[in-house]
Amino acid sequence: MTSGIENGNGNNGDPDSTGAPVKVRTLADLARLAGVSAGTVSRALAGKSLVNAETRERIQALAREHGFRPNQMASKLRSRRTGVIGVVIPLGHEKRQQISDPFFLTLLGHLADELTEHGYDLMLSRVIPDGTSDWLERMTGSGMVDGVLLIGQSDQFDIIESVAESYRPLVAWGSWRDNQVHCAVGTDNIAGGRIAAEHLIAGGARNLAFMGETQGIEIDERYQGVAAAATEAGASLVHIPISLASAEMGEQIKAATANSDRAIDGVVAASDLIAMNVLHCLRDKGRSVPDEVQVVGFDDLPLASLTMPPLTTIRQEIAEGAKAMVQKLKAKIEGEDTDSLQMPPRLIVRGSTRSN
Amino acid sequence: MTSGIENGNGNNGDPDSTGAPVKVRTLADLARLAGVSAGTVSRALAGKSLVNAETRERIQALAREHGFRPNQMASKLRSRRTGVIGVVIPLGHEKRQQISDPFFLTLLGHLADELTEHGYDLMLSRVIPDGTSDWLERMTGSGMVDGVLLIGQSDQFDIIESVAESYRPLVAWGSWRDNQVHCAVGTDNIAGGRIAAEHLIAGGARNLAFMGETQGIEIDERYQGVAAAATEAGASLVHIPISLASAEMGEQIKAATANSDRAIDGVVAASDLIAMNVLHCLRDKGRSVPDEVQVVGFDDLPLASLTMPPLTTIRQEIAEGAKAMVQKLKAKIEGEDTDSLQMPPRLIVRGSTRSN
DNA sequence: AAAGTGCAAACAATCGTTTGTACTAGGTTT
């Protein structure tokens, strides 16, 4: 409209004589201001030694002054590396679509710390595999991330395996089986279940219950461990499939304990969260822990020590596991090969079981 | 080296006569296979109606068959919209560099759900503002995200304000003050603190303690509310600055309760997590709750009902808040203006206080 | 004085999409 005085390109009018704040959106803009080429600016901001130290600092100062930051999308496109790790929480077996399990949330927190530490950004995706099998490919095959971390395998073991055949930078928290293709970091869940059951039995329990649905592999393995120990000791065992999501859990446990389990004197919970709910229900019903019923949890969340009585549990090394996951993923990104890691579970004896 | 037989470009030799699996990495590759142009493939995969329905389906089938997925970086660069929301957890006042607070973690979970629901990806960044003030600009000014969600304001209120002046699509969980620039969703913390204190006083408490460090604004406001109620009722109040991170919390509370607080008969905890630790400590010391000491938490985490005694607490509507944050952010992205939202706190009376 | 050496910076070709515009048929209007 008001044509005339100004020159056509409003952007590069009077580079420095004008006090007007020149909008600098691209490398080229900044280059114009600095009187160099875009390439030089790029190298200067990257701190490369190919540009004269003095020019480099001048350009950096100019960038700071104008609050300029190179566009990441362009940068990532060109350099073919995103600096982003996809973190996926597959919730295959959960009806409720919500990240609720404190264990996974805690693991996520540690992964975030660890990735940040290593200069990666974190792209979070909670997926409910809806029958389709491309939930993982959507992440791996879009050029959006340099690697993928899986928080749990849920009931999607096969899909993870098949993707891992061709997509290398992938590490999962979870179980490891013979001949498994994908790299996994986790706890030896069978051993964990076994230790828990043996501890209960050593404390005098004869009628065990395992609480937690076993659709996820990890939980199933815990159950297997418990079952093996029970069989060996000649103890009875019932499986009570409690949902792992906290919303329904309370009701289910209430219903389960209301029923036929008069005789049960030892509970292995699939997670600390379930164990805490169990403790609460038992207290409501007036059954004393550990005298009438012993309870063992799984995870050793910080909260486990705060319950009444404090929770005996099987510890999983979350922080250590997160560190290992990131380290292994990094190795894979750099082309190396890495083993899976199964960490030994550790029994933490507190007040919810009889210690001898 | 082995020049001769093959034609120069190994990629487009024998488009369909060869059974060999042609690697299709780009739109152009797929276009060649389909015998159309790249532009058409782009539109076909986007489901646009400009291409013939038949061609469109043929192309989509071809893409599926070859597991092709358009490169997101290129797409985002070109279309200038990333479909990604940055979620930042500023940990200014925390020494421990770790996302530990279950409240924030839960909020994160809900935000993840909500963003996914709306078709956004989520880029997580936990930052420890290290004196420099560009932690937020790093996210907003890099063309990496369409908007930013802040989980908490920490002690970075001023920086958030200054960024919000020029960066619109930003919503924070936290407090709202008069003339505040940035959009915030949160609980009325002053009212929350007040309600908590009044409830304790109604239950007969005269010597109150507030447990939690007040560097974060939200916590400070809770303290202000407690202080106001205490003053009005003529009750005494001491402030015991407990760290909000769980690692140090236990020790600090132990130390604090070991000291001079014989007289304290009412505790307002800055968070449920602190409250749970307090309950634990009091039990260790043999002080009965709620008879000798009453305790009120803040947040109403699912866990709060599982403590012994069950925790009376001030409820924050996390799910609702997450929903509001995303909805407001979306509005801002689309250019609309939105108000902040202060939700009323709600007292949930359980067993850790005397109800009259 | 001619040729050789390095350092700095400019040039230009990507990276893989998206999207506005131009084009080509076949089909419709008078």
Add this chain to the structure above:
DNA sequence: AAACCTAGTACAAACGATTGTTTGCACTTT
């Protein structure tokens, strides 16, 4: 039958950075 739509595609110009390859220059060397 000439002129005009319309639908379906092809073309080519961005998007904004990175980076291999010159080029330009000021100094040493013989």
